Amino acid sequence: MQTHQYEAIIVGGGGAGLMAALYASRSVKTAVISKLYPTRSHTGAAQGGIGAALGNLEEDRPEWHAFDTVKGGDYLSDQDAALTLAEEAVSAVIELEHLGLPFDRTPDGRISQRRFGGHTSNFGDKPVRRACHAADRTGHMILQTLYQQCIKNEVTFFDEFQVVDLIRSGDAVVGVIAVNIDDGELHIFHSKAVLFATGGWGRVWEITSNAHSLTGDGNAITYRRGVPMQDMEFFQFHPTGIYKMGILITEGVRGEGGVLINDKGERFMEKYAPHIKDLASRDVVSRAIYLEIEAGRGINGQRYVYLDVTPETVNRYLAEAGEDRRITREYIETKLPDILDFCRTYLGVDPVTEPMPVQPTAHYGMGGIPTDLHGRVVVDAQRTPLPGLYAAGECACVSVHGANRLGTNSLTDLIVFGRRAGKHMAEYCQGADFVALPENPAGEIQEELERLRKADGTRKPYQIREEMRQVMMKHVSVFRTAEGMQEAVETIRRLKDEYANNLHIDDRGKRFNTDLFEAWELGCLLDIAEVTAVSALAREESRGAHSRDDFPKRNDEKWMVHTLAYRAADGGVELNHKKPVDMSLAEKDEKFKPKERVY
Amino acid sequence: MQVTLRIRRFNPEKDQKPYWADYTLDNVEPTDRVLELLHRVKWEQDGTLSFRRSCAHGVCGSDGMRINGMNRLACKVLVNTLGEGDALTIQIEPLLGLRVIKDLIVDMEPFFEHYRSVMPYFVNDDPPPEDGRERLQSPEDRERFDDTTKCILCACCTTSCPSFWANQDYLGPAAIVQAHRFIFDSRDHAAEERLKILAETDGVWRCRTIYNCTMACPREIEVTRAIGEVKLAIARGSVE
Numbered sequence: 001m002q003t004h005q006y007e008a009i010i011v012g013g014g015g016a017g018l019m020a021a022l023y024a025s026r027s028v029k030t031a032v033i034s035k036l037y038p039t040r041s042h043t044g045a046a047q048g049g050i051g052a053a054l055g056n057l058e059e060d061r062p063e064w065h066a067f068d069t070v071k072g073g074d075y076l077s078d079q080d081a082a083l084t085l086a087e088e089a090v091s092a093v094i095e096l097e098h099l100g101l102p103f104d105r106t107p108d109g110r111i112s113q114r115r116f117g118g119h120t121s122n123f124g125d126k127p128v129r130r131a132c133h134a135a136d137r138t139g140h141m142i143l144q145t146l147y148q149q150c151i152k153n154e155v156t157f158f159d160e161f162q163v164v165d166l167i168r169s170g171d172a173v174v175g176v177i178a179v180n181i182d183d184g185e186l187h188i189f190h191s192k193a194v195l196f197a198t199g200g201w202g203r204v205w206e207i208t209s210n211a212h213s214l215t216g217d218g219n220a221i222t223y224r225r226g227v228p229m230q231d232m233e234f235f236q237f238h239p240t241g242i243y244k245m246g247i248l249i250t251e252g253v254r255g256e257g258g259v260l261i262n263d264k265g266e267r268f269m270e271k272y273a274p275h276i277k278d279l280a281s282r283d284v285v286s287r288a289i290y291l292e293i294e295a296g297r298g299i300n301g302q303r304y305v306y307l308d309v310t311p312e313t314v315n316r317y318l319a320e321a322g323e324d325r326r327i328t329r330e331y332i333e334t335k336l337p338d339i340l341d342f343c344r345t346y347l348g349v350d351p352v353t354e355p356m357p358v359q360p361t362a363h364y365g366m367g368g369i370p371t372d373l374h375g376r377v378v379v380d381a382q383r384t385p386l387p388g389l390y391a392a393g394e395c396a397c398v399s400v401h402g403a404n405r406l407g408t409n410s411l412t413d414l415i416v417f418g419r420r421a422g423k424h425m426a427e428y429c430q431g432a433d434f435v436a437l438p439e440n441p442a443g444e445i446q447e448e449l450e451r452l453r454k455a456d457g458t459r460k461p462y463q464i465r466e467e468m469r470q471v472m473m474k475h476v477s478v479f480r481t482a483e484g485m486q487e488a489v490e491t492i493r494r495l496k497d498e499y500a501n502n503l504h505i506d507d508r509g510k511r512f513n514t515d516l517f518e519a520w521e522l523g524c525l526l527d528i529a530e531v532t533a534v535s536a537l538a539r540e541e542s543r544g545a546h547s548r549d550d551f552p553k554r555n556d557e558k559w560m561v562h563t564l565a566y567r568a569a570d571g572g573v574e575l576n577h578k579k580p581v582d583m584s585l586a587e588k589d590e591k592f593k594p595k596e597r598v599y
Numbered sequence: 600m601q602v603t604l605r606i607r608r609f610n611p612e613k614d615q616k617p618y619w620a621d622y623t624l625d626n627v628e629p630t631d632r633v634l635e636l637l638h639r640v641k642w643e644q645d646g647t648l649s650f651r652r653s654c655a656h657g658v659c660g661s662d663g664m665r666i667n668g669m670n671r672l673a674c675k676v677l678v679n680t681l682g683e684g685d686a687l688t689i690q691i692e693p694l695l696g697l698r699v700i701k702d703l704i705v706d707m708e709p710f711f712e713h714y715r716s717v718m719p720y721f722v723n724d725d726p727p728p729e730d731g732r733e734r735l736q737s738p739e740d741r742e743r744f745d746d747t748t749k750c751i752l753c754a755c756c757t758t759s760c761p762s763f764w765a766n767q768d769y770l771g772p773a774a775i776v777q778a779h780r781f782i783f784d785s786r787d788h789a790a791e792e793r794l795k796i797l798a799e800t801d802g803v804w805r806c807r808t809i810y811n812c813t814m815a816c817p818r819e820i821e822v823t824r825a826i827g828e829v830k831l832a833i834a835r836g837s838v839e
C-alpha cells in the first residue's frame with residue numbers, strides 16, 4: 001500500500017476545492033484528490049450567476065445582500081457568516097475576473113449583472129441586478145478558470161481517486177484513505193490538514209438536478225468518524241427542473257422576465273408573492289407550484305406547470321408592470337443559450353416560441369459539515385474546532401444559507417469560503433507538525449470494500465437506491481408530515497439492513513470497478529437519507545425548505561437553533577438542538593430581527 | 600420499443616482482446632437518452648459494464664463515446680435521433696485514438712497532457728486596476744472568443760480527427776480550442792507564446808480541415824473555424 005505525504009489534502013475538485021487549492025498551494029505542499037477529473041465537477045453545471053453587490057448597473061450594497069441572505073434563509077442563517085459572504089463576495093468576484101473569468105460585459109465594459117430570486121435593494125424594496133454572469137454557464141466558467149489557474153500554478157492532482165475514509169489519531173486529523181479507481185489499489189495520504197469539498201447529495205431524491213456523482217461522500221465519511229451533520233432537514237427543491245428529468249432551468253430565466261403559468265393560463269405567483277412574484281425565494285416558489293398542482297391546476301392535470309420566457313409573454317408582463325424594457329428572441333438566445341439547448345435536445349420544445357414544462361427538483365443541501373468562518377470543522381454546540389479538519393462548499397454548513405439558499409449564493413459561498421479555508425489551512429499547516437499515522441489505518445475500510453466486492457446477496461445497489469429515492473421524494477421533499485417522515489425513516493433503516501446483509505454486486509475485479517464504487521456511494525446516500533429524515537421528523541415547525549403540514553408555522557421561540565446529528569454507538573442518529581443561531585446583526589439593527597417572511 | 604445495444608467490451612483482467620456483446624432492452628421510450636440505456640444494462644443485466652458519467656445533461660464531458668460511428672455524449676443523444684420503429688440496434692464503442700482501459704473507458708491522460716501544453720490559462724502580469732475593480736473589456740472584445748469558452752474537454756473532437764488517429768503527438772482540436780480561448784482574449788498577454796507552440800510540427804498545421812471535430816462537438820463550437828483563425832494568426836504573425 002502506497003503512502004503519500006502532503007501538508008494539505010483537499011478532497012474534491014469543484015469550485016470550493018480548487019479555490020482552496022490555489023490559496024493553500026502558495027505556501028504549503030498541497031494535493032487535490034478527486035473522484036472525477038476536476039472539470040467534471042458539478043460546479044460546472046451552475047447556470048445563472050454569482051451574487052455580489054458590485055453595483056455595476058444600479059446601486060447595491062453588501063448589507064442589502066446580507067439582509068436578503070438572512071431573510072431568504074428564514075432567519076436560520078448565522079448572521080456573521082451572511083455578512084462575511086456579502087462583504088467578501090465583491091472582492092471574490094473581482095478576483096475571479098482578474099484570474100481571467102470571461103464574464104458578460106455591460107456596454108461600458110464592466111461585469112454584467114442580472115436579477116435573481118430573493119435579491120433586492122434597500123432591505124426588500126425591489127429586485128436588484130446582483131447576479132454576475134457569463135450567459136447561463138457561469139459555473140462552467142468558474143470551474144474552468146480555477147482549474148486553468150491550478151494548472152498554471154502546478155497544483156498536484158490525484159484524478160479519479162475515490163476517498164473512502166478519514167484517518168484520525170487521538171484528537172488529530174492525520175489524513176485520508178483513497179482508492180485509485182483505475183487499478184483498485186488503496187493509497188494512504190498522510191497530512192497535517194484535510195479539507196472536504198465534495199459537493200452535494202441530491203441523489204438521495206428521485207427527481208434531482210444533481211449529477212450521478214453527487215452522493216455526499218465527504219459528509220458520510222466525516223459522520224462515520226464522529227463529526228456531526230448540521231441542519232440536514234433543510235434541502236432545497238429548485239422550482240424549475242425539466243418535467244420528469246429534473247435538469248435545472250436557471251432562475252435566470254425568471255430574472256430575465258420569464259413567468260410561471262398554470263393550466264388556467266394564470267401567472268399564479270401574483271397570488272403567493274404579490275410584491276416580487278416569480279422572483280420570490282425558491283422554497284416559496286416550489287411550494288406554490290406544489291399547491292397549484294394539488295389544486296388540479298397543473299398543466300392538463302399533470303404534475304407540472306409552465307415556465308414561459310417567450311418574448312410575447314415577457315413583454316406583455318413588462319408593459320403591465322410599467323417597465324420600459326422589452327426583450328427579443330435574439331436577446332434570449334444570447335442570455336440563455338444552454339437552457340434553449342437543453343429544452344430543444346431533451347424535450348423538443350423551443351423556449352423562444354413555447355413554454356417549458358417544469359416541476360420542483362431536488363437541488364441543494366443547505367446543511368452539511370458544520371464549520372466556522374475559516375472553514376474549520378466545528379463539532380459541537382459550543383463551536384469547538386477539530387484541529388486540522390476543514391470543509392467548504394456545498395458539503396459544508398457555515399451556516400450562511402440557513403433554511404433556504406438564495407440563487408447565486410452557492411457560487412459565492414464556494415469562492416468566499418473556499419478562499420478563507422485555503423488560507424487558514426495553509427497557516428495551520430505552517431505551524432503544525434505531522435502527527436504519526438495510527439497502525440494499519442486502512443484496515444477497517446479495506447475490510448468493508450472487500451465485503452462489498454464479494455457481496456453475494458439478492459438485492460442489487462440500484463434496487464435499494466431507487467427505493468430510497470422514491471420514499472424520500474414522497475415523504476421528505478417539499479411538504480412533510482410526521483406520518484410520512486416516520487415511514488421514510490423505517491424504510492431507510494430496512495434498506496440499510498439490506499445493504500449490510502443482502503447486497504449483490506456483479507463485478508469482482510480491481511480495474512475501474514464502477515459497480516463497487518456505486519455500491520459504496522449508496523452506503524453514503526443511505527446514511528445521509530437517514531440523518532435527513534430523522535432531523536426533519538424532529539423539527540416540529542415550518543421554516544424555509546422544511547415545510548410541515550402538521551406544524552405549518554415557524555416557531556422562533558423553540559426552534560431558532562441548528563440541528564446537530566451525530567452517529568450513535570448503535571449506528572442510529574443522535575440529535576442535539578443546543579446550537580444557537582448567530583444573531584450578531586440583529587443585535588445592532590432591528591431590520592435583521594426575525595419577522596414574518598413576505599415577498 | 601425494443602432496443603439492442605451492441606457494445607464493444609474489454610475487461611483487462613479477463614480478456615485478451617475486445618469483443619462485441621449484445622444487450623436487449625424492452626420498454627424503451629423514444630425520448631430516452633443513450634446513457635439511460637447503458638445504465639439499464641449495467642443495473643439490470645450486467646454490473647461489470649463500465650463507462651464514465653456524471654452530470655447526465657451534457658455539461659460535464661464525462662461520457663464521450665462512439666455511438667453509431669459518431670463521437671457523442673451518451674447523455675445528449677436521444678434514442679429517437681438514432682432511428683424509429685419497434686426495434687432498433689445501437690452500436691456503442693470507446694473513443695478512438697486513446698488506449699482502452701476497460702469497456703467504454705479510455706485513458707484520458709494523453710489528452711490532458713496536450714491540453715496542458717498550450718498554456719491553457721489566463722496570463723496578464725500587469726497590476727490590476729488601481730480602483731480595485733475588474734479589468735474592462737468591451738462586449739465586442741468579449742464576443743471575439745465566446746465560442747471557444749464553451750469547451751468541456753470531453754475529447755469528442757480530438758478523437759474524431761483522422762490526423763490525430765494517424766499521429767497521437769498532434770495536439771488535436773481540443774487543445775487548439777483551449778489556446779484559441781486565450782489567444783483572442785483582449786485581456787491576455789501570452790498570445791505570442793501560445794502561437795509559437797501551435798506553430799510547431801505537432802501544432803495546427805497537422806489539421807487538414809476535415810471538419811470531423813466540428814461535427815462531433817456536443818457544445819456546437821465551430822472547432823474547424825477556431826483552428827483556422829489560429830492558423831491565420833500564425834501566418835500573419837498577429838491576432839488582429
